[in-house]
Amino acid sequence: MKQRKRLGAGLALILVLMLALTACGNKNDGANGGNASASGSASPSSSAASSPTASGSSAAASDDVASLKGKNIALLMRLNTGTFSAQYVDGVKKQIEKFGGKVTVITADDKLDVMASNLDAAVTQHYDGILLDHGDDGALSTGVQKALAANIPVVAFDSNISAAGVTNIAQNDQKMAEQTLEALASDAGGKGNIVKIWVAGFPPMESRQIAYKAFQEKYPDIKEIAAFGTADGPQLDAQTKMEAILKQYPEKGSITAVWAAWDEFAKGAANAIKQAGRDEIKVYGIDLSDEDLGMIQDTTSPWVASAAVDPASIGQVQVRYLYQKIHGDTTPATVELDSVYVNRDSLPADKKVTTADLSQYVKGWGASDEGSTDYLTALEQAVAGQ
Template sequence: MNSFKSFLIILMTAALLVAGCANEQDRVARQKNNHPAGQIKSTSPAAASGEIPNKVNKPLKIAAITQLSIGTFSSQYIAGVTEQVKAFGGEVQVYNADNDLSKMASYVDTAVNQKVDGILLDHGRADALAPSVKKAVAAGIPVVSFDSDLDIPGVTVIDQDDYSLAWNSLRTMTQDLNGKGEIVYIWVGGFAPMERRNVIYEAFQKRYPHIKEVARFGNASSNTALDTQSQMEAILKKYPNKGDIDAVFAPWDEFAKGATRAIQQAGRTEIKVYGIDLSDEDLQFMQSLNSPWVATAATDPAEVGRLQVRFLYQKIAGESTPQVYSIQPHLVEKRWLPTDRKVSMKDIGKVINGWGQSDAGTSPWMKKLTEANKK
């Protein structure tokens, strides 16, 4: 059996143990039937007629509650949420729990008491949030969550297909290393997407035993990139010679930014960085002179926010939405980016085929609602 099939067996086993493969199987089935991933259409009467449902044809109050809002990925995600709610004529109140899950749960309770029209959750864990989210559902308030481990009937949970994100980045690193080398792994637990990405990393370690982890660190803070830079600088001093470290796997762009800065300032650009997530700032890092950040697997953070809002408005309108939905990720390599001009998130779709083109969570009336709320 070839190496790819062997890895797939490990991958499938790991995914089944942690989260199940129903969502991925659904995506693959749609592709086999020549339906691009993301094209899930509602079949409700409102969607069929194209008339704006009464429940959304008014200014709605939306609560967007985040576990931790740091870095440009988070800011672009929030920008996408705000943009889509405003386009639909609503208003959104953003609550940042500063990585305090009890505070995040209390914000959900606050939103329920304020009788908002809908709740958006960004990250969080079920053991802390489930009781409060169930209160929202019982109160008739629709909830859509992003990158959480919630499993509550009626609550739609979207994610970035973290298994594919991790494998795309790790596969690229493995190919570049020719299956052998010493790496640093930057990771932190306590976040559902990070836990899922770690599942793939652990499977990767078993599949490629000649790629050895020489150091591991990571933490989430108010300035994760700067903390990561300091920690990476210490690692470079511990391993001062060329060949001591071949690559860094950083499954969060805040980690990748910190590692990239440390490597550049130490003049150790023979060490390559492989990340996850993408933003305008990340693109600047990747396109900078002699940047060691050579590849990242990502989705469009602004489109994630817009998609989450669209699903929420469909729920408010009484339309059916999926229980789980994974967004199709993309691999972005530095060598694919033009060298004669800078690329931003606005025009990266011209470089990466299919970037930001999902029409998931759309209903015909959404276009009319947007037109009606243009000012």
């Protein structure tokens, strides 16, 4: 009996201790349960809270990039003439390829009515974006409005499109004219006879003409003895007409210099002057390509200097702003690209320079990150990694 009592008491004591421990455990859960629970489930819960955010952000970024791939872009050009245009088109193509898209280049042979028809067709075919090169607001405004109404973004180069929502990329045309004209005046000692090669009807040309008029007022002792220019076969026309002018002014010193408002004009004039052996006449141009640099470096060429923006860089910047628009960003109405002045003295005499390495010799030349964004950089990386 005593043993049974002892056994019963022992069991009772064990039961009491177990209950006490259970109660103590429950108190700890209540008092520290938040911490324990937070601590114990902090990883899962924090992971659950942050993981969706991080993965959501990552997914959003991934979707952002994916949504910009595979775009079909139309590049509508008024004319595609010369090496400057070739390098500009190359810049457009390479940038679109880096973004995983495709581009269709459509030229109009310097016919604005044809360019307007090409624009209408591009809207009908519903390209994802439209690039305009050397267009005209009067001729293209209706087509541009159709594109915008169809939610097709438009970015123009040297076109001066006035429609709200269009970004206009432009070179600082007045500055380029000023840079070359001031150099001409300095080299000529503020006096002499010059030939101007220029053509009306293009927004950049009209801007360059403003600077030219100011130059004439500033330097009354520099006389314009001839002026001409056409966009139809510009290089050959410039060469032919310059040959005729050289015959009109056969005496050395009768012509001091030629100011050419386009590199195609400068090439034609330089060829005529070189063939005539009139090495006293200097040519100052605007725009620059690899071919142009070769002529400027040639000590037997009369073409001594030019002011320009890297043509490939122009194309790249234009494409970036178009993709910003496709992404839904608000972009500026005007983006002006600054120019540099390049003369023979700034280039090496023992090495042929191209636009790819010109930045080594001329400060401010070369690739620009204008228009680039984090998501466009991510897009390039994603396309490159495919």
